Amino acid sequence: MVIPQFSAWFQSAAFLVCSRFLAAILGGYIFSAISVSLLAVLVPLSKTDSVLLAVSLSVLVYTCVFIWVFSVRSLVKIYGWLIALSASQIFLLAVIKGWL
Amino acid sequence: MKENFFRSMTWLHTWTGLLVCWLLFLIFFAGTLSFFRHEITLWAQPAAHDVQPQLNRVAAQRQQISTALEHLAMKAPEAETWWVGLPNERNHTMAVSYREKGDDGVRGKWQDNYMDPNSQSILAEYRDTKGGHFFYRLHFDLHYMDRTVARWIVSFASLFMLIGLISGVVIHKRIFKDMFQFRSAKGVRTWLDAHNLSSVLALPFHIMITYTGLVTLIFMLFPYPAMTQYEGGNRAFFADLNSARQHADATGKQVEMLPMKQLVDQFYTNWPNVDIKRVILDHPFDETAIVKFYANTGTQVQDEMPVWVYSAVTGELKTSANTDLSPSETLYDGMIALHTGRLALPGLRWLYFICGIAGCVMIASGAVMWAKRIRARMKSNEQPGFGLKLVEALNLATLMGLPVATTAFFYANRLLPNDLSNRADMEVHLFFVTWLCVTVFAIYRAGTKQWKQLAQLNVILWLLLPICNALTTQGNLISYLLEQQWILAGFDLLCILTAFGFFIQMNKLATQEKANVVGTFKLKERNT
Amino acid sequence: MTQLLAFLLCFTSFSCFALIKNSHCKAVFAKRVDAVLGRRMLMIAWCALIASVIISLWDLAGYGGVLFCGYMAISIILLALLLSYHPTKLRSLIYVLPTLISTTCIGLLL
Numbered sequence: 038m039v040i041p042q043f044s045a046w047f048q049s050a051a052f053l054v055c056s057r058f059l060a061a062i063l064g065g066y067i068f069s070a071i072s073v074s075l076l077a078v079l080v081p082l083s084k085t086d087s088v089l090l091a092v093s094l095s096v097l098v099y100t101c102v103f104i105w106v107f108s109v110r111s112l113v114k115i116y117g118w119l120i121a122l123s124a125s126q127i128f129l130l131a132v133i134k135g136w137l
Numbered sequence: 138m139k140e141n142f143f144r145s146m147t148w149l150h151t152w153t154g155l156l157v158c159w160l161l162f163l164i165f166f167a168g169t170l171s172f173f174r175h176e177i178t179l180w181a182q183p184a185a186h187d188v189q190p191q192l193n194r195v196a197a198q199r200q201q202i203s204t205a206l207e208h209l210a211m212k213a214p215e216a217e218t219w220w221v222g223l224p225n226e227r228n229h230t231m232a233v234s235y236r237e238k239g240d241d242g243v244r245g246k247w248q249d250n251y252m253d254p255n256s257q258s259i260l261a262e263y264r265d266t267k268g269g270h271f272f273y274r275l276h277f278d279l280h281y282m283d284r285t286v287a288r289w290i291v292s293f294a295s296l297f298m299l300i301g302l303i304s305g306v307v308i309h310k311r312i313f314k315d316m317f318q319f320r321s322a323k324g325v326r327t328w329l330d331a332h333n334l335s336s337v338l339a340l341p342f343h344i345m346i347t348y349t350g351l352v353t354l355i356f357m358l359f360p361y362p363a364m365t366q367y368e369g370g371n372r373a374f375f376a377d378l379n380s381a382r383q384h385a386d387a388t389g390k391q392v393e394m395l396p397m398k399q400l401v402d403q404f405y406t407n408w409p410n411v412d413i414k415r416v417i418l419d420h421p422f423d424e425t426a427i428v429k430f431y432a433n434t435g436t437q438v439q440d441e442m443p444v445w446v447y448s449a450v451t452g453e454l455k456t457s458a459n460t461d462l463s464p465s466e467t468l469y470d471g472m473i474a475l476h477t478g479r480l481a482l483p484g485l486r487w488l489y490f491i492c493g494i495a496g497c498v499m500i501a502s503g504a505v506m507w508a509k510r511i512r513a514r515m516k517s518n519e520q521p522g523f524g525l526k527l528v529e530a531l532n533l534a535t536l537m538g539l540p541v542a543t544t545a546f547f548y549a550n551r552l553l554p555n556d557l558s559n560r561a562d563m564e565v566h567l568f569f570v571t572w573l574c575v576t577v578f579a580i581y582r583a584g585t586k587q588w589k590q591l592a593q594l595n596v597i598l599w600l601l602l603p604i605c606n607a608l609t610t611q612g613n614l615i616s617y618l619l620e621q622q623w624i625l626a627g628f629d630l631l632c633i634l635t636a637f638g639f640f641i642q643m644n645k646l647a648t649q650e651k652a653n654v655v656g657t658f659k660l661k662e663r664n665t
Numbered sequence: 666m667t668q669l670l671a672f673l674l675c676f677t678s679f680s681c682f683a684l685i686k687n688s689h690c691k692a693v694f695a696k697r698v699d700a701v702l703g704r705r706m707l708m709i710a711w712c713a714l715i716a717s718v719i720i721s722l723w724d725l726a727g728y729g730g731v732l733f734c735g736y737m738a739i740s741i742i743l744l745a746l747l748l749s750y751h752p753t754k755l756r757s758l759i760y761v762l763p764t765l766i767s768t769t770c771i772g773l774l775l
Contacts, residue, residue, distance in 0.1 A: 071361070073359060073361065073362050074362050074364070078366070085374065085463075085465075085466075086463050087362070087465070088366050089465040089466055090465040090468065091359075092356065092359050093468050093469045100299050104149075104300065104304065107146065107149045107304075108142050108145060110141060134365065317686070317744050317748050318749075319746075334745055337741065338742055339738045341734040342735075342738065345734070438726075471727065475731065480728060485728070491742075492738050
């Protein structure tokens with residue numbers, strides 16, 4: 038009884054839209070925060086320069102992710118890619134900075 | 138896949154746009170006005186109207202700095218900081234301000250005074266007003282709320298604007314094909330044309346201003362790169378970036394400073410012919426007293442001013458910053474310079490202003506178009522839903538209410554008595570109260586008739602503004618033109634032009650209203 | 666003066682872009698676009714636009730770049746207004762624009 042109701046709720050338009058916005062706004066934010074931090078560490082520039090370059094590009098990254106989230110059909114694919122990429126990047130960042 | 142992409146982008150464009158359009162209109166409107174923030178401030182300050190510009194501005198600065206610092210040494214030896222803002226092309230007065238010492242962690246209050254650089258006397262009867270700075274603050278700090286919260290909200294809206302712009306370019310495949318098309322008097326079509334035209338004609342500007350707008354707040358939005366690179370986050374990063382920003386606390390040990398004239402002379406022997414924008418002296422008469430000379434960047438695409446820091450006690454050069462920018466700094470700082478437009482000479486400033494107006498038109502026409510489309514789709518006997526009513530009310534309240542509120546702010550500046558306590562805040566309150574009144578009116582009903590009435594109100598208010606100015610101050614439009622006070626004359630002319638714009642709108646709405654009445658009349662006849 | 670030339674070139678470019686569109690061409694000259702002429706106009710348009718960018722950048726560097734964006738905006742506003750309210754007035758541009766550009770050039774050289 039409960040399971041079909043549950044799956045119907047997951048299929049509802051309101052849930053799909055909200056979830057997509059959540060992925061775009063919050064997921065995109067976290068993803069771009071991690072990737073620009075990684076960028077700042079990776080670029081072979083002085084510390085201040087790398088930070089300035091990274092923050093200048095952060096809006097670009099965020100916008101691209103946002104648009105991408107709305108252009109892909111499958112929600113599972115969106116969340117999968119976002120989580121996988123964020124996780125691998127933060128792992129890389131942790132290895133480089135020696136946080137582990 | 139491709140069709141699906143266009144459909145999802147259309148959906149995204151519509152809903153991101155609609156969600157934040159009223160806030161965006163406020164931001165764009167206030168931001169556009171802040172391109173003229175010093176000009177508005179000048180208008181708001183009749184005591185400064187007659188200050189003549191300096192003939193040899195840069196050469197006169199050396200004398201001005203010494204005079205101002207000596208004045209402050211006499212007047213406020215106990216202050217925390219002295220601030221000397223030198224006259225420039227846009228602002229002919231000289232600011233000689235100081236910040237009082239605060240108690241236990243609370244920073245002291247700024248005491249602002251202004252000097253006529255020609256007579257080197259303090260300008261009396263300065264009225265307490267925010268002038269153009271109100272609009273400047275409004276466009277990213279909003280009002281009546283915590284600054285950080287407001288900035289997050291504004292950033293969120295700006296992000297949606299950027300998304301809206303990009304998705305807009307994607308969905309209008311033919312955007313560049315119909316770029317010059319404007320079909321007037323064709324209902325929704327006309328609004329669509331206005332929307333397309335105003336976005337395409339200033340598309341580089343819109344994208345630039347939105348992106349760089351986000352970059353101005355970027356260290357609040359994305360502190361993470363600085364946090365990964367520096368233990369102390371943003372604070373440590375800025376200390377490393379700009380050594381002149383480092384703030385040493387006063388030790389409290391009183392010492393004699395060098396004579397002000399000697400300090401200034403020393404600076405000028407090292408760097409003659411520099412155009413100075415401001416001079417700041419921290420902790421006067423303390424052993425840590427430092428004096429900072431900030432150079433004017435002029436028309437360079439650079440926002441951070443080059444700065445030289447001297448010890449005010451020994452006179453040695455302690456540090457200098459921003460004299461030579463690295464590529465990354467140039468990128469970041471150039472973006473901020475493009476956003477603030479401080480580099481712009483009058484010609485470019487007007488282009489900025491026109492593009493800003495185009496942005497307002499784009500947002501306004503988008504919002505109106507949504508409501509018109511829904512209305513057009515409705516059957517004649519159908520009642521409008523809550524969403525449509527809300528959008529229509531908000532459209533009327535924002536698009537027509539903001540100009541009304543702006544005039545209220547200007548009238549308050551001229552009509553409130555000078556000795557009123559909290560005068561500057563009263564002006565701002567009046568701005569918002571007026572806006573609230575219009576909103577209440579719009580919630581009551583938001584049809585063509587109400588639009589016409591508000592357009593009429595706008596015509597009257599904007600047209601009376603130059604007259605009110607002429608009655609309450611010494612000058613008027615004719616005297617401004619004769620004495621070549623272009624800024625003040627420009628303000629009056631722009632008011633008249635705005636009134637004329639609303640007049641055209643009023644006439645259009647009147648014919649539309651007539652057509653509607655005839656239309657419903659015919660419909661009723663047919664029904665009976 | 667240099668910036669005036671940049672603006673005129675920018676305006677020329679956008680007028681060409683507008684006039685090779687069938688709807689606008691019909692409004693101005695009351696006939697369809699000639700295919701060969703259209704291609705030539707398109708080339709002129711791009712050349713003028715690039716020349717305009719180069720001139721404003723060469724004259725004032727970054728500041729010129731910002732100005733150029735403004736010139737594009739003004740050109741489009743002017744053209745849109747002319748095309749929707751007085752399309753036939755655009756015919757005179759064929760003579761006016763080259764004259765203005767050449768006078769500005771001569772003025773610059775002198």
